[in-house]
Amino acid sequence: MFFLVGLYHGYEKPCDSNDFLKDFIEEARDVVINGVEINNSNKKVIIHTFCTDAPAKSFILKTKGHAGFHSCTRCTQDGKYIKNRMSFPFKEGGYKKRTHDDYVNMTQELHHVSTLSDLIHVPGIDMVNSFSMDYMHLVCLGVVRKLINLWIHEPLRTRLPNWKIKQISSSLIHLKLYIPNDFARKPREIEFINRWKATELRQFLLYTGPIVLKKVISKNVFDNFMALSIAMTLLLRPDKMHDKIINYAENLLIYFVKTFQNIYGDHLASHNIHGLLHICDDYRRFGPLDLCSCFSFENFMKTLKSMLRKHEQVVKRNEEKCKNEMINTDFLQDVILSNEHCDGPLIENTCGPQYLRVEIKNKININTKKTADKYCLCDIAVAPPYGALGVERLRSCTPSPSPRLCSRMRRASSRGRSPTAVNQFTTHVRA
Numbered sequence: 001m002f003f004l005v006g007l008y009h010g011y012e013k014p015c016d017s018n019d020f021l022k023d024f025i026e027e028a029r030d031v032v033i034n035g036v037e038i039n040n041s042n043k044k045v046i047i048h049t050f051c052t053d054a055p056a057k058s059f060i061l062k063t064k065g066h067a068g069f070h071s072c073t074r075c076t077q078d079g080k081y082i083k084n085r086m087s088f089p090f091k092e093g094g095y096k097k098r099t100h101d102d103y104v105n106m107t108q109e110l111h112h113v114s115t116l117s118d119l120i121h122v123p124g125i126d127m128v129n130s131f132s133m134d135y136m137h138l139v140c141l142g143v144v145r146k147l148i149n150l151w152i153h154e155p156l157r158t159r160l161p162n163w164k165i166k167q168i169s170s171s172l173i174h175l176k177l178y179i180p181n182d183f184a185r186k187p188r189e190i191e192f193i194n195r196w197k198a199t200e201l202r203q204f205l206l207y208t209g210p211i212v213l214k215k216v217i218s219k220n221v222f223d224n225f226m227a228l229s230i231a232m233t234l235l236l237r238p239d240k241m242h243d244k245i246i247n248y249a250e251n252l253l254i255y256f257v258k259t260f261q262n263i264y265g266d267h268l269a270s271h272n273i274h275g276l277l278h279i280c281d282d283y284r285r286f287g288p289l290d291l292c293s294c295f296s297f298e299n300f301m302k303t304l305k306s307m308l309r310k311h312e313q314v315v316k317r318n319e320e321k322c323k324n325e326m327i328n329t330d331f332l333q334d335v336i337l338s339n340e341h342c343d344g345p346l347i348e349n350t351c352g353p354q355y356l357r358v359e360i361k362n363k364i365n366i367n368t369k370k371t372a373d374k375y376c377l378c379d380i381a382v383a384p385p386y387g388a389l390g391v392e393r394l395r396s397c398t399p400s401p402s403p404r405l406c407s408r409m410r411r412a413s414s415r416g417r418s419p420t421a422v423n424q425f426t427t428h429v430r431a
Contacts, residue, residue, distance in 0.1 A: 053137040082267035088274035132292035142272035171212035
């Protein structure tokens with residue numbers, strides 16, 4: 001659930017982040033120290049994390065931007081200017097990690113632009129670790145897009161011929177028919193990479209990329225890509241992982257950074273490539289990376305934009321929306337069934353109405369009329385305790401490509417064939 005706590009308007013970016021955040025800092029300090037009264041009970045408030053991209057982070061923290069020599073917010077590595085690019089070549093053993101005290105004491109003065117951020121006056125905020133690396137900007141819009149652009153444009157030793165680029169695009173288009181509605185977007189041609197949204201890049205990294213790239217790009221390039229894909233798949237799992245698995249994901253990212261430099265050159269080891277070395281620290285602190293990314297907030301931007309109307313104020317529309325949600329909460333349906341039919345087939349010892357479509361809590365949407373949406377959960381047990389539905393549990397088992405996808409899915413046969421998981425599921429629904 002999202003609460004709008006600040007909305008700012010201007011025709012240009014503010015000059016000073018302390019002026020920009022002044023009201024927020026005063027209110028945040030008050031609620032963190034004194035808590036919030038809800039139903040005659042004092043609730044403690046904790047600021048969990050700040051999700052920003054690299055420019056916004058440097059603006060808030062008043063530190064060097066991503067093109068600066070001392071721009072890494074997590075360690076003290078100095079950048080190198082190689083072939084007219086700011087690079088952060090990998091070093092065995094790494095560099096000293098920054099701490100909150102290092103920031104407050106300005107231990108590395110070259111890391112700071114001017115004064116400190118006034119956020120240091122808000123209790124509980126770690127000025128280093130409370131700012132997540134945000135895999136949406138760092139990995140999806142940063143690293144994955146960079147890789148694809150390198151395959152299309154430069155350098156010559158890794159650039160793909162035009163016929164291979166068309167082959168990848170053709171494979172992506174062919175997959176459109178099989179992409180379920182859990183994904184926000186369908187695949188597009190790789191030639192339009194600069195127009196791809198973050199959700200498309202995430203889909204390519206986790207799902208379609210390993211399929212369409214195999215046997216098309218060279219083995220060392222494919223292995224490099226797969227190291228990133230597997231590592232991110234692990235770090236996006238919704239369930240908490242064992243330390244050994246986290247360390248394995250971290251070693252995969254180290255391998256990716258090292259082999260990336262060998263394949264593409266040290267000069268292309270940018271701020272984003274270097275940031276991969278620190279992203280596992282976010283998992284250890286916050287849990288699965290979806291809990292500290294900008295994806296959910298970017299999705300909420302659609303709600304705010306829809307409130308923009310002539311002669312109307314966003315704040316008032318948002319207040320009305322919150323009130324309506326509170327009023328209608330008791331009437332929300334967990335399960336929505338539609339397209340009733342009696343054409344079968346039915347599994348043994350079952351009866352009652354059948355449905356072609358079922359939507360559960362706005363997260364799972366099974367539609368047997370569409371090829372891509374004839375999917376169901378792997379881990380599903382039929383039992384009476386779950387309200388009107390014969391479902392005992394729905395457990396997540398893979399990282400979600402979108403907020404609606406919560407488990408690994410398998411293909412179910414189309415309507416009219418032998419009984420499948422979809423049929424078993426729909427026939428156990430009681431009107």
